[in-house]
Amino acid sequence: MFGDDIDTDVLAPGQYMKGPVAELAKHCLEAVDPAFAPGVADGDVVVGGRNFGLGSSREQAAQVLKILGIEAVVARSFGGIFYRNALNLGLVAVVCPAICAVKPGDILIVDARAGRIENRTQNDSYECEPLPEHLISMIEAGGLIPHLERKLAAELKNGDPT
Amino acid sequence: MAATLAQKIIARAAGRDQVAVGEIVTCAVDLAMLHDLSGPRRIGPVLERLGTGVWDASKVVLVTDHLVPAIDAASAGVLALTRKWAAEHKIENFYDMQGICHVVLPERGHLKPGLFVVGGDSHSTTGGAFGCFMFGIGATEMVAVLATGETWIKVPETILINCSGKLAAGVSAKDMMLALCARLGMDGGQYQAVQFAGEAVTAMPMTERMTLSNMAAELGAQAGLIAADETTARYIREAGGDPGDIERWQGDKDAEYRCTHEFDVSNLEPHVALPGSPANARPVSTVQGTVIQQAYIGACTGAKLVDLRMAAEVLKGRQVATGIRLLVAPASTRTTAAAAADGTLQALTEAGAILMPTGCGACAGLGAGILAEEEVCISTTARNFKGRMGAASSKVFLGSPYTVAASAVSGAICDPREFLIQRCGENG
Numbered sequence: 224m225f226g227d228d229i230d231t232d233v234l235a236p237g238q239y240m241k242g243p244v245a246e247l248a249k250h251c252l253e254a255v256d257p258a259f260a261p262g263v264a265d266g267d268v269v270v271g272g273r274n275f276g277l278g279s280s281r282e283q284a285a286q287v288l289k290i291l292g293i294e295a296v297v298a299r300s301f302g303g304i305f306y307r308n309a310l311n312l313g314l315v316a317v318v319c320p321a322i323c324a325v326k327p328g329d330i331l332i333v334d335a336r337a338g339r340i341e342n343r344t345q346n347d348s349y350e351c352e353p354l355p356e357h358l359i360s361m362i363e364a365g366g367l368i369p370h371l372e373r374k375l376a377a378e379l380k381n382g383d384p385t
Numbered sequence: 386m387a388a389t390l391a392q393k394i395i396a397r398a399a400g401r402d403q404v405a406v407g408e409i410v411t412c413a414v415d416l417a418m419l420h421d422l423s424g425p426r427r428i429g430p431v432l433e434r435l436g437t438g439v440w441d442a443s444k445v446v447l448v449t450d451h452l453v454p455a456i457d458a459a460s461a462g463v464l465a466l467t468r469k470w471a472a473e474h475k476i477e478n479f480y481d482m483q484g485i486c487h488v489v490l491p492e493r494g495h496l497k498p499g500l501f502v503v504g505g506d507s508h509s510t511t512g513g514a515f516g517c518f519m520f521g522i523g524a525t526e527m528v529a530v531l532a533t534g535e536t537w538i539k540v541p542e543t544i545l546i547n548c549s550g551k552l553a554a555g556v557s558a559k560d561m562m563l564a565l566c567a568r569l570g571m572d573g574g575q576y577q578a579v580q581f582a583g584e585a586v587t588a589m590p591m592t593e594r595m596t597l598s599n600m601a602a603e604l605g606a607q608a609g610l611i612a613a614d615e616t617t618a619r620y621i622r623e624a625g626g627d628p629g630d631i632e633r634w635q636g637d638k639d640a641e642y643r644c645t646h647e648f649d650v651s652n653l654e655p656h657v658a659l660p661g662s663p664a665n666a667r668p669v670s671t672v673q674g675t676v677i678q679q680a681y682i683g684a685c686t687g688a689k690l691v692d693l694r695m696a697a698e699v700l701k702g703r704q705v706a707t708g709i710r711l712l713v714a715p716a717s718t719r720t721t722a723a724a725a726a727d728g729t730l731q732a733l734t735e736a737g738a739i740l741m742p743t744g745c746g747a748c749a750g751l752g753a754g755i756l757a758e759e760e761v762c763i764s765t766t767a768r769n770f771k772g773r774m775g776a777a778s779s780k781v782f783l784g785s786p787y788t789v790a791a792s793a794v795s796g797a798i799c800d801p802r803e804f805l806i807q808r809c810g811e812n813g
Contacts, residue, residue: 280509
C-alpha cells in the first residue's frame, strides 16, 4: 500500500533505466519502501492514493510491476500516461475512490469488468470505475501489441493488408 | 457548435467536422517524436515482430538526448542501436546529439499550429506552445502509432488559465508554473487539456511560452496549449517552417471550458519548489538561506537561450561562491551557438560556471552531474521527485534561472531580485 503521488521516478528509477528491465524491477519503489520489490509475490495487488504514476512517460514504471507479478494496481486516481501504459502492457489499473479503506495485507479480488473490488479480509466490497469492453479484451490478449498482432493477422487473412 | 482549440485539432485529425468532449476517436498522427531512451531500443524489436515497418518515415523525428554523450557502455550501446535503427528505417529527421527533443523540434521547424503530434516523452506537452495538440505516450503505444499512423484519444475538456498582468523584473515563466503547481496540485489538470492565455502569455517570447506548456505535464495535463499569434508565426518562419493558417487554429470565443483559473502575475514573487514535488512550491523568501552544494541550469524547461540569458544577467561580473558547483547544460547545440555569439556563455563561464554537454544531463539522473547522498541542489529542471537527480537522500529545489544563478553566487537559496536591483543601482 502506498500513499498519494507515487511518481514514475520511484517506480522506475532513472539511474537503472538504461539497463535491462528485469534489473530495474529490483529497484521498483525502493526509494519509498526498500522491502517492496524483494517481498512482493505473484498475484499481489498494489494499492495507491491519488495520482498514482504521475511524471514521466516511461512505461517501465508499469512494466516493472508486471514483472514483479503484480496482478492489478488500484488507486484513487492515476497519472494519465501511466494509466494508458499499464493497460497497453496488459496490467489492470482500476480507479477506486473508496480504496483507502483497505489495510496492508488484505486479500483483494479485482473485477475490472464489473467495476467491483472484493475485500475478503474485511468482508467488504468497493465500487470502482469499470473498464470498457475494448480495453478488457486488450488486457486479456496480453496488451496492445498482442491485440494488434491478432488484428493484423485477421486483416491479412481477409486479404486487406492496409 | 463552438469548439475549443483542442477539439478543433482533434476533429481535423479524426477526419470529422466536430468532436464532442468525452468521445473516443481515432486520429491520424501528423508527427511522431522519438528519443533514445524510450525510442528504438524499446520500439524496434516489437515493431519487427509486427512486421509492418514504419508507416511514414517522413513523419518521424528521432532525437538522441537522454543518454548523450555516452557515459558508460550501457548508454553507448543504446545510442549505437538508435543510430542503426535510424539508418535502417531511413529516418531523415534524425538529430543526433543536437539537443533536447522538445527544443530541437521547434528549432528545426517541425511544429506548426493545428498539428496532432505524439511524443515518446511526458514533456511532449511543450509542443502545445506552438498551437499543436501534442502529448506524451509510452513506448508500446508508440509502436502502434509507427505501425498504423493512428492512435485513439478521449476528447478532453480544456481548463483555461488566464494569465493577466505583467511579470516583474527577475520573475519568469518558471515562477508562474511553480506557483500554479502549488495552487492546482499535480493532478490539477486531471489529464485534460490546459490552455494558457492572457496578456502575460502574449507578452512572452516562444521560449518562455515553451516553459508554460512543458510544465503543463507537472499539472497532470495531457496537453498544454497556447493559441498561435504573430510571435508564434515569426518563430516558425525563422526556424524555416511554415506557420500555415494561424486564424484557423484558435478556440471559438463561446467555446465551453471545464473551468477558468484567473492568475494575475503582476505581484508574483520568484518561487522555489521544495524537494519531492513541483507542487511544494512557495515564495523564495520562505526558504531563503538554505545552503546548497550544486546549482544546475539545464533541461528542456530550463536551459533555452532565454534561460541562459536570465542566468547571465545575474552572473555577469560576479563569481560563483566558493565550494559551490554551477553546472550549465544548454538545451541544444543552436542554443550554445547563439549564447556563444551574444556573450551569454562568456558571462556564465567567467563567473565560474562549468559548461556541460547539450542533452538531458542530470535532470533525469542519467547523465553527468549526479548528486551524492544528502547533497542539496537548486535546479532549473521541471521535476524534483525523490532520488531523480541521484542518491535517494539528495534534495533538489526547483527555481528559475535567475534564482538558480543568484543562489550559486550566494551559496544559499536567495531572491534574485536583490541582485538585479543592485545591478540597476550600479549602472545608474
